[in-house]
Every structure is written in structure tokens, then in C-alpha cells.
Amino acid sequence: RSSDLVWMKNKxxxxxxxxxxxxxxxxxxxxxxxxxxxxxxxxxxxLSDEGLMVIQSTSPYFARKSFWCVGNTIDHVGLRTTxxxxxxxxxxxxxxxxxxxxxxxxxxxxxxxxxxxNVKTLQQMFEFPIDMSKVETKVxxxxxxxxxxxxxxxxxxxx
Numbered sequence: 001r002s003s004d005l006v007w008m009k010n011k012x013x014x015x016x017x018x019x020x021x022x023x024x025x026x027x028x029x030x031x032x033x034x035x036x037x038x039x040x041x042x043x044x045x046x047l048s049d050e051g052l053m054v055i056q057s058t059s060p061y062f063a064r065k066s067f068w069c070v071g072n073t074i075d076h077v078g079l080r081t082t083x084x085x086x087x088x089x090x091x092x093x094x095x096x097x098x099x100x101x102x103x104x105x106x107x108x109x110x111x112x113x114x115x116x117x118n119v120k121t122l123q124q125m126f127e128f129p130i131d132m133s134k135v136e137t138k139v140x141x142x143x144x145x146x147x148x149x150x151x152x153x154x155x156x157x158x159x
Contacts, residue, residue: 008042015048021055025151026066026140032148035070037141040077044101053079053099060085060095060132063154067095069137069147074099076139082106084125085132093132 021043026032033039047053057070060083071081079099088094098104106126108119128134140147 008046012046014046015051016046017048017051019043019047019051019053021053023056025058026147027151027155029145029148032140032145032151033142035073035140035147036145037073037076037139040074040079040099044077044079047079047099047101049101051100052104055097055099057083057095057097058151059091059093060128061093062158063151064132065135065137065150066147066154067132068135069140069150071097071134072137073140073147080104082126083128083134085128086125095132 023034024031026035043053055070055074058066060067067083071083074081074097079101080103082098082100082104083095084098085093085095106122110117110119137150138144138146
């Protein structure tokens with residue numbers, strides 16, 4: 001909501017250690033602005049120095065340019081991104097970015113008793129095969145909405 005952005009930009013004085021962003025996919029210009037350089041600048045200013053942000057970023061398999069555009073846009077505000085992906089049964093192969101002010105270190109150990117996550121499965125989440133590997137994109141800005149254009153092009157072939 002616009003009021004949330006105004007609050008984050010002008011009134012919030014807190015820093016957050018963990019920010020989760022789960023926006024709908026950028027299928028129109030109203031949603032595309034949420035993935036813009038302007039928005040990520042605001043988020044960067046609310047993130048603590050050791051904090052992490054994670055954002056769902058569409059499918060790196062079905063919408064490869066869209067996925068990497070999100071990461072590229074976050075990189076351009078000065079955050080460091082670490083991409084990862086996971087198979088989500090209701091969506092297919094889905095991608096995310098972890099962003100932080102310093103380099104993210106992938107965990108090498110876990111608490112006992114986890115049912116589905118271990119070092120090997122985690123490593124696979126951070127590896128991108130050739131058909132999902134990084135591609136060059138433009139930065140998504142309020143005045144170009146390139147992410148929405150990429151998204152429309154890529155997903156239109158599946159309708």
C-alpha cells in the first residue's frame with residue numbers, strides 16, 4: 001500500500017534485522033513499481049547493517065529475465081544479492097533473492113531433526129543450471145517498468 005511506503009520512507013526510524021517481501025508477481029504496472037529501484041532504496045534504508053531481506057522473485061525457469069531483473073535492480077541500490085530457487089508443487093520451480101549489506105554466507109550446518117533440509121539440499125537451492133542461469137537485464141525503474149514488460153513476454157508463451 002502507498003501509505004506503507006510513505007511510512008517506511010518518511011516516518012520509520014527503526015532498522016530491521018529481517019525483512020520478508022512476498023509481493024504478487026509483477027504482472028501489471030501497479031505491481032511492477034513494488035519491484036523498482038525506488039522501492040528497494042527505501043527497503044535498504046530500513047535494513048540493519050547485519051540484516052537480511054528475502055523476496056520472492058517469480059520463476060527463474062519460466063520467467064528467467066524477470067527473475068534476474070529483480071536481482072539486478074536490488075544490486076543497483078547497493079545491496080548484495082544471493083539468488084536461490086526451490087520447487088514449489090503448486091507453482092513449479094520458483095526463485096528468491098536474499099539481499100544484505102554484506103555478503104551472505106550459506107549455512108554449512110543445521111539443528112538436529114530437520115526433515116527436509118540438509119547441507120546437500122540447501123547447496124542445490126543455490127545452484128542454477130544453464131536454463132536458469134543469469135542473464136543480463138535492465139534495471140526496473142518507475143519510469144521504464146521493464147520488469148512488467150519482461151514478465152508479460154515470458155509468461156504469455158504459457159497462456
